[in-house]
Amino acid sequence: AQTVTQSQPEMSVQEAETVTLSCTYDTSESDYYLFWYKQPPSRQMILVIRQEAYKQQNATENRFSVNFQKAAKSFSLKISDSQLGDAAMYFCAYLKRDDKIIFGKGTRLHILP
Amino acid sequence: DAGVIQSPRHEVTEMGQEVTLRCKPISGHNSLFWYRQTMMRGLELLIYFNNNVPIDDSGMPEDRFSAKMPNASFSTLKIQPSEPRDSAVYFCASSMSGVYNEQFFGPGTRLTVL
Numbered sequence: 001a002q003t004v005t006q007s008q009p010e011m012s013v014q015e016a017e018t019v020t021l022s023c024t025y026d027t028s029e030s031d032y033y034l035f036w037y038k039q040p041p042s043r044q045m046i047l048v049i050r051q052e053a054y055k056q057q058n059a060t061e062n063r064f065s066v067n068f069q070k071a072a073k074s075f076s077l078k079i080s081d082s083q084l085g086d087a088a089m090y091f092c093a094y095l096k097r098d099d100k101i102i103f104g105k106g107t108r109l110h111i112l113p
Numbered sequence: 114d115a116g117v118i119q120s121p122r123h124e125v126t127e128m129g130q131e132v133t134l135r136c137k138p139i140s141g142h143n144s145l146f147w148y149r150q151t152m153m154r155g156l157e158l159l160i161y162f163n164n165n166v167p168i169d170d171s172g173m174p175e176d177r178f179s180a181k182m183p184n185a186s187f188s189t190l191k192i193q194p195s196e197p198r199d200s201a202v203y204f205c206a207s208s209m210s211g212v213y214n215e216q217f218f219g220p221g222t223r224l225t226v227l
Contacts, residue, residue, distance in 0.1 A: 045204060045218035091156060101146075101216070103156040 002027045004094050006104035013082045014112050020067075021077040021107050023092030030054075032096040034068065034075045039089040039106070048090070051075065079109075087111045117219035119205050125225045131193040134222050137186055138207030146216060147180055147190050148204040156204075162188065163210060195226045 003026045013019035025034070036048040051059045051068050058066050063083075067076045079086055092104040118137040126132055138145045146161040160170040165182045173180070177196070182188040192199055202223050206216040 045206070045216075047215050050215070101158060106156070 002029075002094055002096070002102050004092055004102050004104040006090075006092050006107050008107045009105070010108045010110070012110040012112055013079075015082055015084060017082055018078060018080045019082055019109065021079075021090050021092075021109065023075045023077070023104060025073050025075065025092075025094045025102075027073065027094065027096065029096045032094060034066075035093040035095065035101075036064070036066070036075075036077045037091040037093060037103075038086075039091065040085075040087070045091075049077065082111050084111050084113065117205055117207050117217055119203075119219035119222050121222060122220060123223050123225075125227065126195055127227050128196055129194045130226075131191065132195045132199075132224060132226075134190040134203050134205075134224070136188045136190070136205030136219060138188070138205070139217055140186070141209070142207035142217070143185065143210045144208045144216075145182060145188050146206040146208075147188070148206065148218075150202045150204060150221070151200075159190070192224075195224075197226045200224055200226050 005024045007022055032053045034051045038046045038048045049059050049061050049064050049066055051066055058068050063080045065078045087110055089106045089108050091106045093101050095101045117139055120135045143164050147159040148156055149159055150156045157172055159172045160180045161168055162182045165185060178192055180190045202221045204218050204221045206218045208216045
């Protein structure tokens with residue numbers, strides 16, 4: 001069965017610095033999607049970034065980028081120039097065709113002013 | 114667009130009572146998902162519908178949980194009878210058909226069962 005592991009329950013970063021959140025997953029599939037979701041205190045779930053497994057190029061969205069290593073089954077999220085508004089829970093998620101999305105347990109990110 | 118709408122935002126009830134959570138998906142979306150979030154288990158998919166039909170309910174914890182989608186604009190998640198271990202935040206999400214499409218989440222319902 002597929003699993004998603006986020007090994008860092010909590011992290012802190014100084015404002016304006018860069019932080020990397022780790023995510024590993026286990027699958028025997030070759031075609032799947034990976035996601036990072038942000039959950040701020042408002043509890044909304046917001047899609048931060050998506051990566052298609054068949055694409056070698058790492059996805060990037062403004063200050064957010066991923067380091068996707070398919071062979072290692074690793075999907076880390078890098079946040080550059082951290083801002084106070086980045087403070088939230090971050091969930092890594094895995095999805096394969098015709099199946100249901102699987103989330104990690106989340107990493108709580110604190111931004112220190 | 115108002116986004117996914119959930120009600121109530123907070124629910125406090127006593128053990129044994131029936132609880133009904135409501136969700137209105139984004140207009141035009143034909144997939145709807147119910148999730149439960151707890152600190153112990155993270156985010157779990159309970160059930161999802163495609164075109165109002167339940168596709169996968171394997172995540173529903175037990176028979177006390179049921180979900181319906183009588184039409185494309187409304188879904189309910191019911192717990193009867195409720196138990197303290199059901200206390201969690203319940204999210205509804207919707208997307209265009211096709212599981213690879215982005216899911217848009219509602220604000221969640223925080224359920225407390227005393």
